[in-house]
Amino acid sequence: MKKETVCAVVVTYNRKELLIECLEALLKQTILLDTIYIIDNASTDGTPELLKEKGFIQELPPKELDKPWEKKFKKDNLAISYVRMNENTGGAGGFHEGVKRAYEKGYDWFWLMDDDVEAKEDALEKLLKLKHFSSCIHPIKKYLNGEVFNWNGYICDKYGVIVTKKVNFKDKNFCCVNYGCFEGMFINRKVVSKIGYPKKEFFLAGDDAYYGYLASNFTNVIYTDKAEFIKKIKKTKKSKMYIYYVNRNFTYFLMQISQKKWFTFFHRLFIAIYYGFKYKTFVSIKGFLDGVRGKFDLYSD
Numbered sequence: 001m002k003k004e005t006v007c008a009v010v011v012t013y014n015r016k017e018l019l020i021e022c023l024e025a026l027l028k029q030t031i032l033l034d035t036i037y038i039i040d041n042a043s044t045d046g047t048p049e050l051l052k053e054k055g056f057i058q059e060l061p062p063k064e065l066d067k068p069w070e071k072k073f074k075k076d077n078l079a080i081s082y083v084r085m086n087e088n089t090g091g092a093g094g095f096h097e098g099v100k101r102a103y104e105k106g107y108d109w110f111w112l113m114d115d116d117v118e119a120k121e122d123a124l125e126k127l128l129k130l131k132h133f134s135s136c137i138h139p140i141k142k143y144l145n146g147e148v149f150n151w152n153g154y155i156c157d158k159y160g161v162i163v164t165k166k167v168n169f170k171d172k173n174f175c176c177v178n179y180g181c182f183e184g185m186f187i188n189r190k191v192v193s194k195i196g197y198p199k200k201e202f203f204l205a206g207d208d209a210y211y212g213y214l215a216s217n218f219t220n221v222i223y224t225d226k227a228e229f230i231k232k233i234k235k236t237k238k239s240k241m242y243i244y245y246v247n248r249n250f251t252y253f254l255m256q257i258s259q260k261k262w263f264t265f266f267h268r269l270f271i272a273i274y275y276g277f278k279y280k281t282f283v284s285i286k287g288f289l290d291g292v293r294g295k296f297d298l299y300s301d
Helices: 016-027 047-053 090-104 123-128 189-195 207-215 240-257 261-279 283-293
Strands: 006-012 035-040 069-075 078-084 109-114 117-119 136-143 153-156 161-164 174-176 183-188 222-231
Touching: 006 016, 006 090, 016 035, 016 047, 016 117, 035 047, 035 090, 047 078, 078 090, 090 109, 090 189, 090 207, 109 117, 109 189, 117 183, 123 136, 123 222, 136 207, 161 240, 183 189, 183 207, 183 222, 189 207, 207 240, 240 261, 240 283, 261 283
Parallel strands: 006 035, 006 109, 035 078, 136 222
Antiparallel strands: 069 078, 109 183, 117 222, 136 183, 153 161, 174 222
């Protein structure tokens, strides 16, 4: 029986030290990866130089690019594909590019992650043990202080709302969810062949939730406490750009799938108003309106 291949896709932008920690954790996995795709979203903090210094790449990309530049390297006998984007396409654009390239190369599993997470050494091994239950699996994530990062829940597509649920892993090692997170999502190419690549137009926020929801139409999306990731950054203050994209993308996404669109419309409007008062900015209203219209321009002040 042919061995299934695994490709990690790591998207990075201006967090070179965290990126190195993420990559070094992938090198230490108890089951060897087949390759790592590093999607560098035109970082300006010296990311390529640090990657070269640490031996992940052996050649720097050209200074001026009019299209993405890809080069293959090796690090400790592991294949590394470094893709330097010619512009910052956001997390959504980076994952679109990475999944597309890895899918076209024929890999069986895609392990998708941001640069600020770190996989425990046996994470891949434990994810693979669950592949008979699901083709889209998520590891549990904990902050450095041990606090669990709870994102798990489900989307009620009747009303187009996200419902958080408490998870008890006492009697089983996974639970079912119906949306996703690009902080360790482990997804099979058979599902990707059905749902396509992450929606690059989202740019930032919600692309992973939407992708997981699409996957839930073809497999039982699950969340497990057996495979573990460390999450390095705990977001507190929200930028205007982040608030805009969250409101736009989730409004678009939930309006698309809702059976009671009138309810979703007013629910998302209420959330946008709440964000506006909480963070003293009304870009949330603009995001809401653009989401309703399906307008995907880049954010600008």
